[in-house]
Amino acid sequence: MVFQAKPYDPSKMKLSSDGWVVICAATPGAPVVSVTDSFTRNTGYQAGEVVGRNLSVLQGTKTSPDAVEMFRFLMRTGESGRIVILNYRKDGSEFWNVCDLRSIKNDAGEITHYICMQHMATLI
Numbered sequence: 001m002v003f004q005a006k007p008y009d010p011s012k013m014k015l016s017s018d019g020w021v022v023i024c025a026a027t028p029g030a031p032v033v034s035v036t037d038s039f040t041r042n043t044g045y046q047a048g049e050v051v052g053r054n055l056s057v058l059q060g061t062k063t064s065p066d067a068v069e070m071f072r073f074l075m076r077t078g079e080s081g082r083i084v085i086l087n088y089r090k091d092g093s094e095f096w097n098v099c100d101l102r103s104i105k106n107d108a109g110e111i112t113h114y115i116c117m118q119h120m121a122t123l124i
């Protein structure tokens with residue numbers, strides 16, 4: 001499943017090295033458990049500034065509500081998908097974030113965590 005808030009041509013985009021985010025599904029508010037150094041480089045947020053928080057901190061006035069709704073849908077259903085969403089770095093600058101979201105389930109089939117690989121997309 002692919003959701004794009006804005007049509008884009010992948011052949012005209014350069015993607016940053018992948019950042020990874022792990023989020024806990026069992027805790028209310030779906031807080032971040034861990035991020036990689038690439039996430040920090042892409043967003044300007046240090047791990048200590050996002051761990052324990054919801055990643056809606058990356059969203060802002062021009063972020064598509066439909067893209068946010070798509071996150072909620074994938075989290076609720078446990079489906080995998082790609083969401084291209086307009087996000088904001090800590091310094092307030094905008095970037096297109098290409099997010100590949102997956103759910104991690106335990107033996108009972110319950111979602112315990114979500115994992116997301118993220119690329120910052122730059123037009124070339």
Ligand SMILES: Cc1cc2nc3c(=O)[nH]c(=O)nc-3n(C[C@H](O)[C@H](O)[C@H](O)COP(=O)(O)O)c2cc1C
Pocket residue numbers: 021022023030054055056058059068071072075085087097099101114115116118
């Ligand atoms: C693993 C994972 C990674 C996420 N990464 C982002 C992200 O990079 N940018 C973003 O805007 N939202 C991201 N989200 C979505 C938000 O964390 C949040 O789930 C979404 O805003 C809907 O929650 P809300 O109803 O609290 O706003 C991610 C969600 C998960 C589960």
